[in-house]
Amino acid sequence: MELRFLGGAREVGRSAICVDDRLLLDFGADSGNPPKYPIGDPEPDAVVVSHGHLDHVGSIPTLLSGADRPPVHWTPPTRDLALLVLRDTLKLRGGTYDCPFTRTEIARLTQVSTVHGYREPFSILGGADGEGYDVTFYDAGHIPGSAHVLVDDGETRLLYAGDFNTDDQRLLAGTSARPDADAVITESTYAETTRAARETVEADFVESVQQTIWEGGTVVVPAFAIGRTQEVLASCAAHGIDCYVDGMGTRVTELLRRPANEPFLRDSAELARASANARVVDGRDGQRRRIAEGSNVIVTTSGMLHGGPAMTYVPAIRSNPINKIAFTGYQVAGSPGRELLDTGRVDLDGTVRPVSARVEAYDFSAHADREGLRTFLEPYRDARVLCVHGDRCEAFAERLGADGFDAAAPALGDVIRIADGVES
Structure with a gap:
């Protein structure tokens, strides 16, 4: 061979x-x-x-x-x-x-x-x-x-x-x-x-998100559309955290709930609960701006801030230090997400701007x-x-x-x- x-x-x-x-x-x-x-x-x-x-x-x-x-x-x-x-x-x-x-x-x-x-x-x-x-x-x-x-x-x-x-x-x-x-x-x-146990990563993530919500802040969770969005939604549902979901991850979630695909899940009922717990954003009539101004959790693409709805939410919350951006996946060198993690700044429409919101990273990797x-x-x-x-x-x-x-x-x-x- x-x-x-x-x-x-x-x-x-x-x-x-x-x-x-x-x-x-x-x-x-x-x-x-x-x-x-x-x-x-x-x-x-x-x-x-x-x-x-x-x-x-x-x-x-x-x-x-x-x-x-x-x-x-x-x-x-x-x-x-x-x-x-x-x-x-x-x-x-x-x-x-x-x-x-x-x-x-x-x-x-x-x-x-x-x-x-x-x-x-x-x-x-x-x-x-x-x-x-x-x-x-x-x-x-x-x-x-x-x-x-x-x-x-x-x-x-x-x-x-x-x-x-x-x-x-x-x-x-x-x-x-x-x-x-x-x-x-x-x-x-x-x-x-060598990463911490998934249970530990999830517990730390949940505690951080809940703390920000209690303080009156908003949490933007950049997440990859396939796999990561659904994992984060399931974690939120399991811990009673209300959340919004935006971007391509919504279509992936619908796709995975098709009858032909459910047998490939460990627990299709958990995905159903996660889907029911999340409110889908359609982006009409300034909806994203209103959500960002409230005390909410928003799970959205793209996971590395290359684009997608995340680049509407991040500018909206960046100036308030009570708010939080919680990455859930690896940020490749040179990506906007890595730039934000390393420097506390992000490129917004060609202009690099400081971010006062807290920036954290949680290793939900599927590798x-x-x-x-x-x-x-x-x-x-x-x-x-x-x-x-x-x-x-x-x-x-x-x-x-x-x-x-x-x-x-x-x-x-x-x-x-x-x-x-x-x-x-």
Whole structure:
């Protein structure tokens, strides 16, 4: 089995791995400015997708711009989430040079889509000679519908772990799947981080929010639309905190409550309670301004302040030190959110302004941390381990190697043969 790394190698974003030049595992995009897409010009016979985040699905429509129509395999939530974020991407970029696909390619994507559940093996690319792959999805515990992808060609078993979490969240259980494999491709996003228990993070968040509300302030909670918004809403509902929800996260919540997607949740009733507890903002007639002027909790996109309704609320509350901005996810270097955390200032319509409101950060991450990664990998000491999707993949691979693992961190464009090691 031959693996070609087209994206996500020694970087976070644009994940894409080609197997035997036939099967593509994810095909994402890095949504930076300017955006980045996978290298090369693959023409796969089929595509298998681990989950619905943009950095794993953001380039898939480009595969359908020509005459080819490779089938795309994913879980029902991943299909729905991918279509949502791709349509949103097209809307935001408006067919400019930043967006390499059109509405036509997204429509074609719906025509080639095939959905599968967890632990339901399916075969792809088997011809008259019988050569092909058996593929199985396993719950990765990252976001609803996220999957580890096991690919078996009859001789080699490859586990593409995708993004995963080993700790329980309110809406998802941590992954417990450890299928036998000869090689494992693992993320290393938080290989350098040890985080507090989720219960502790949530308790600290809730106490802080309640304190601000008691003082008469407003709390703006920037949250990623997929997964994080729903987790925060569930936390608020569980602790009796009334809140508003604004932005793309409202559409994601509705999508996840579809009957076909509810089985991919740990507790669909908890999401229903979270949804009922949150008042949806439609943004009409100055509604956002009035909400910001009250003593309210507002869960809104975007999670890193790149745009969205958050950039209406933040200017409205920034001058009052009783108010609070509570981040719930990682702020990438160079993002407006990171700038605010580091400097206490934020760019508002081209002008950098000071923020007097308190700024806090809570690690609600849906990725495995250092301990979670090691717990997941422990059964694979006899397998080849390939570290991707991280800022320090090489350091993580070196530490694994020092502990007896056969580990490496492929670079962008590298080709790895499972039995032979790295080739350029």
